[in-house]
Amino acid sequence: MSDRSERKRDRPWVFRTYSGHSSARASNELYRTNLARGQTGLSVAFDLPTQTGVDSDHPLARGEVGKVGVPIGHVEDMSALFEGIPLDQMNTSMTINSTAAWLLSLYVAAAERSGVDAQKLQGTTQNDIIKEYLSRGTYVFPPEPSMRLISDMVAYTVDAIPKWNPINVCSYHLQEAGATPVQEIAYSFATALAVLDAVKARDDVPDEAIPRVVGRISFFLNSGIRFVEEICKVRAMAELWDQITKERYGVEDPKLRRFRYGVQVNSLGLTEAQPENNVIRIVLETLGVTASKKARCRALQLPAWNEALGLPRPWDQQWSLRIQQILAYETDLLEYADLFDGSFVVEAKTRELLEEARTEMEKVLAMGGVVAAVENAYMKQRLVESQTARSRAIEVGDQIVVGVNRFTEAEPSPLVEGKQSILKVDDAAEREQIERLNAFRNRRNPEEVAAALTNLKDVLSSGGNVMPASIRAAHAGVTTGEWSDALRELFGEYRAPTGVVARQTNGAGPRTQAVRERVRALSEQLGRPLKVLIGKPGLDGHSNGAEQIAVKARDVGMEVVYEGIRLTPAEIVQSARDEGVHVIGLSILSGSHGVLVTDVLALLKDAGLSGLPVVVGGIIPDEDAETLRDAGVSRVYTPKDFDLTRIMGEIVDVVAESSADH
Amino acid sequence: MAEALNLTDDQRPERQAAALKLLDILEREAPFPGAARIGITGAPGAGKSTLLDALVRELRPRGETVAIVAVDPSSQRTGGALLGDRIRLRSGSSDPGVFIRSMAARDRLGGLSDATHAGVTILALVFDRVFIETVGVGQSEADVSRLVDTLVFVANPGTGDVLQFMKAGLLELPDIFLVNKADAGPIAERTVSELESGLSLGERSDAAWTPPVLLTSARDGSGVHQFVEALDAHRRHLQNDDRISQRRGEAARALVIGALQRRYGSFGLQQLGGLASLRSRLAEDPTPSAFTRIARLGAEIEEALRKSD
Numbered sequence A: 001m002s003d004r005s006e007r008k009r010d011r012p013w014v015f016r017t018y019s020g021h022s023s024a025r026a027s028n029e030l031y032r033t034n035l036a037r038g039q040t041g042l043s044v045a046f047d048l049p050t051q052t053g054v055d056s057d058h059p060l061a062r063g064e065v066g067k068v069g070v071p072i073g074h075v076e077d078m079s080a081l082f083e084g085i086p087l088d089q090m091n092t093s094m095t096i097n098s099t100a101a102w103l104l105s106l107y108v109a110a111a112e113r114s115g116v117d118a119q120k121l122q123g124t125t126q127n128d129i130i131k132e133y134l135s136r137g138t139y140v141f142p143p144e145p146s147m148r149l150i151s152d153m154v155a156y157t158v159d160a161i162p163k164w165n166p167i168n169v170c171s172y173h174l175q176e177a178g179a180t181p182v183q184e185i186a187y188s189f190a191t192a193l194a195v196l197d198a199v200k201a202r203d204d205v206p207d208e209a210i211p212r213v214v215g216r217i218s219f220f221l222n223s224g225i226r227f228v229e230e231i232c233k234v235r236a237m238a239e240l241w242d243q244i245t246k247e248r249y250g251v252e253d254p255k256l257r258r259f260r261y262g263v264q265v266n267s268l269g270l271t272e273a274q275p276e277n278n279v280i281r282i283v284l285e286t287l288g289v290t291a292s293k294k295a296r297c298r299a300l301q302l303p304a305w306n307e308a309l310g311l312p313r314p315w316d317q318q319w320s321l322r323i324q325q326i327l328a329y330e331t332d333l334l335e336y337a338d339l340f341d342g343s344f345v346v347e348a349k350t351r352e353l354l355e356e357a358r359t360e361m362e363k364v365l366a367m368g369g370v371v372a373a374v375e376n377a378y379m380k381q382r383l384v385e386s387q388t389a390r391s392r393a394i395e396v397g398d399q400i401v402v403g404v405n406r407f408t409e410a411e412p413s414p415l416v417e418g419k420q421s422i423l424k425v426d427d428a429a430e431r432e433q434i435e436r437l438n439a440f441r442n443r444r445n446p447e448e449v450a451a452a453l454t455n456l457k458d459v460l461s462s463g464g465n466v467m468p469a470s471i472r473a474a475h476a477g478v479t480t481g482e483w484s485d486a487l488r489e490l491f492g493e494y495r496a497p498t499g500v501v502a503r504q505t506n507g508a509g510p511r512t513q514a515v516r517e518r519v520r521a522l523s524e525q526l527g528r529p530l531k532v533l534i535g536k537p538g539l540d541g542h543s544n545g546a547e548q549i550a551v552k553a554r555d556v557g558m559e560v561v562y563e564g565i566r567l568t569p570a571e572i573v574q575s576a577r578d579e580g581v582h583v584i585g586l587s588i589l590s591g592s593h594g595v596l597v598t599d600v601l602a603l604l605k606d607a608g609l610s611g612l613p614v615v616v617g618g619i620i621p622d623e624d625a626e627t628l629r630d631a632g633v634s635r636v637y638t639p640k641d642f643d644l645t646r647i648m649g650e651i652v653d654v655v656a657e658s659s660a661d662h
Numbered sequence B: 001m002a003e004a005l006n007l008t009d010d011q012r013p014e015r016q017a018a019a020l021k022l023l024d025i026l027e028r029e030a031p032f033p034g035a036a037r038i039g040i041t042g043a044p045g046a047g048k049s050t051l052l053d054a055l056v057r058e059l060r061p062r063g064e065t066v067a068i069v070a071v072d073p074s075s076q077r078t079g080g081a082l083l084g085d086r087i088r089l090r091s092g093s094s095d096p097g098v099f100i101r102s103m104a105a106r107d108r109l110g111g112l113s114d115a116t117h118a119g120v121t122i123l124a125l126v127f128d129r130v131f132i133e134t135v136g137v138g139q140s141e142a143d144v145s146r147l148v149d150t151l152v153f154v155a156n157p158g159t160g161d162v163l164q165f166m167k168a169g170l171l172e173l174p175d176i177f178l179v180n181k182a183d184a185g186p187i188a189e190r191t192v193s194e195l196e197s198g199l200s201l202g203e204r205s206d207a208a209w210t211p212p213v214l215l216t217s218a219r220d221g222s223g224v225h226q227f228v229e230a231l232d233a234h235r236r237h238l239q240n241d242d243r244i245s246q247r248r249g250e251a252a253r254a255l256v257i258g259a260l261q262r263r264y265g266s267f268g269l270q271q272l273g274g275l276a277s278l279r280s281r282l283a284e285d286p287t288p289s290a291f292t293r294i295a296r297l298g299a300e301i302e303e304a305l306r307k308s309d
């Protein structure tokens, strides 16, 4: 027995919790509590208006302000967010993408105001726009100008904020959208290469600086329940990154070729049914990215047991933080060298993933790289296909999900029984944030604001770097919406392909065929094919559910109109009318179903379409489902309704009932 | 408007009769020449939808109203269809001056259906311009050209679809050629010269109109203004010497023949004395409504078939 105090342990990864809500002040309190509980870094969740570049009082922000993250409209919000937290000592990770240059500018401005020099700042802006088009949905501008903003940030930070990771290339969100391990590796690496190639091509970054730039690229990964495969995946990524950075960019220093990554473990597989089981899933998933020392994550954040129910409360997040602490401090994991070196099994699987990923990555590169493969929808279509395969496997029972399609008989969970077991954001948060925003607008110097915006546009249209002009705008009191509008004016706005293609899938089972027959019969009665509109109102970017519903509806013979994410209720109602659909299906996971569904119903009434049935799906707590049904919604679905064939049958019922009423 | 389209789309016999009546009235009473009817065709991914969006943004500020019928030829009536890819950007989808309806192609033979024809007829009454977006797959160019005054072909530079298009002998149909994605640089210019040299070889039925080849970028908006000018020039050209009556008349006859052929096959046409005799009959027939003609001649064929049983 060795003496405990003598054992050498590795330093653990950084413990983080992805959080933020309501207001800068409320989030600041939360951060300070979390730090006091042993969290060692911050991970900021912004609300959707901030992520998509609109101010809190913009029509699209309605119902979304402070909901799923903190609203940051200007430099004073940013200062309030970090009040009492010394920025020169903090490591801050910001989940921000299309508006990343702006939020980093606000961070720099807030630091400077508190007397901290930008040179000292440490942290990460997520800043991977490609996976926004493929999965996450908070893109604003078209791919090319967006890539330019990223390369500007890389070029700027390498000297001006040398400890900053300007981009965290993400495979995390690809897995949440259904990606296989091979797709995760291939598409994220192809993204990293696009960024590095763009930086390398710049005149203002000397060739000698490239190895340092490579060294600053970090990744953000996912880890799913198949943790053995995940261990092999991270080992494959570490090896492939080492190879590529040497071959393609000639990086000689092995330290700069190291594959550095942070993680949030898988949430897609966390269930609404028997939610206590999720804790076990989270623990196992954590092993995937911690077990192998050689490819261990640098930072880790874990979802909570109530992931599929709604937003976590501080206690829920604390429970997840404890998982990390127990693993790092109680177990002996950190006392050993790599556990898998020399394992034939792990080595073989690693090799297989690496080879397949390289092939798929090269396919994308041959297409012209990730920008081309976003625009021609290649990658998005592959993800939707993978997700469809996953949905089917769960529906027919080929993929077992405990508590969902097997072992469903259970004691009621004491964690949820008759309890409010999620965080509710106060509706007053939106109003108060708008009041603060207006007060701020009145306080600032309008001439300075106008001059800073003109300067920003001039700099951008003459090819200059976005960062210095944005930092100046931050100091001048420009708002998030104003900064983004200036860029919209120059770059335009983009809508990404939905990836939902008209390719017929074969091999429908008997249940699907039965529904297909019912659709055919009802279409005959209706005189034309049953036509459905799948709509995603508001800023919510969760598209998996809508895509799967659209694909399934097509498979059972319906005509499906699906136009992608981020539409206003007015746009949805107009489409429903112009298209002559028989039923509207809305998918809302952001928590703003209250406002958005009410708006759609009211607009339908104004359009003389109050007889048009509406069904709703998403993260809808039971009480809210009740309210929605009372307001006239025909059916409400939540994640526990994994049986898509049954849902389709019910949609046929809904249309049949409504057409009988006429 | 949408209601009327729902009606003409309805296959139930009593609704079909009502729809026919409505369409007949509309075709007779509609002001002539009325709305500009424009077909936009080209390979998938060429940028047709994005271009339409750019057009909407060009035309709406001038006060012009726009209707778009987006036809998805890959889907059939009973197979289910995904019609999501309507328009790429959000340039006014909650603006009452813009109307978008997507349709599955419906016909088993891949032709445009009567519903599309009906849709255009109805929308032309209300909107200043009616666009039909359809994927170019040979047959559909000919189909759309019967529904529109102006046919526009959108080429995707560097993809080889221009060559295919030329090989298929379809070069004489379009009135305007666009090479989109001008922002892609020299490759787009190369496609322009390919097209131009292809065009210089062919004969065209309307010798008085030389189809322009324009470079556009739906992405940055360049060339879109010129495109609208070309559309207007072609409309003026058609209105000279009343070419438009001729064109619509020919198109309507082709429509009637096409519809009868699809429904009853060549055996059916023989009941009317064969193609040539049908042609001359149509040329003399004063009924302006194609819908009424299709219904009447259809009834005649059915009658003849019944007798021959």
Ligand code: B12
Binding pocket: A045, A046, A047, A048, A068, A069, A095, A134, A135, A136, A137, A138, A172, A173, A176, A177, A267, A268, A269, A270, A271, A306, A307, A308, A309, A310, A311, A312, A534, A539, A540, A541, A542, A543, A544, A545, A546, A548, A549, A584, A585, A586, A587, A588, A589, A590, A591, A592, A615, A616, A617, A618, A619, A637, A638, A639, A640, A641, A642, A643, A644, A647
């Ligand atoms: C996957 C996922 C993501 C992916 C989304 C990928 C994509 N393209 O869809 C990524 C990683 C990008 C993501 C991002 C975010 N997410 Co998220 N995400 C999830 C997660 C884990 C699963 C959702 C999912 O896709 N399920 C699979 C699909 C098939 O199921 P579904 O959508 O529920 O659909 C089923 C039913 O609900 C129903 N249904 C749904 N829609 C419709 C429509 C019709 C017509 C019908 C009939 C039925 C129906 O049928 C479907 C079939 O079973 C959930 C938690 C969970 N486990 O549910 C959180 C969750 C939805 N996310 C959440 C949040 C906060 C975010 C972020 C906003 C975080 C942030 N601050 O930045 C971001 C930003 C996203 C954005 N732009 O809006 C919260 C929402 C909180 C709330 N409602 O109060 C959740 C609940 C997690 C949590 N507890 O905090 N997320």
Ligand SMILES: Nc1nc2c(ncn2[C@@H]2O[C@H](COP(=O)(O)OP(=O)(O)O)[C@@H](O)[C@H]2O)c(=O)[nH]1
Binding pocket: A374, A375, A376, B042, B043, B044, B045, B046, B047, B048, B049, B050, B051, B085, B088, B180, B181, B182, B183, B184, B216, B217, B218, B219, B220
């Ligand atoms: N670079 C560039 N891309 C374009 C242009 N027009 C369309 N695209 C892109 O080409 C792809 C296909 O466009 P879409 O309009 O859907 O094509 P459609 O299938 O012909 O309707 C999309 O990714 C568009 O963003 C253009 O002018 N330039």
Ligand SMILES: [Mg+2]
Binding pocket: B048, B049, B050, B085, B086, B133
């Ligand atoms: Mg299109």
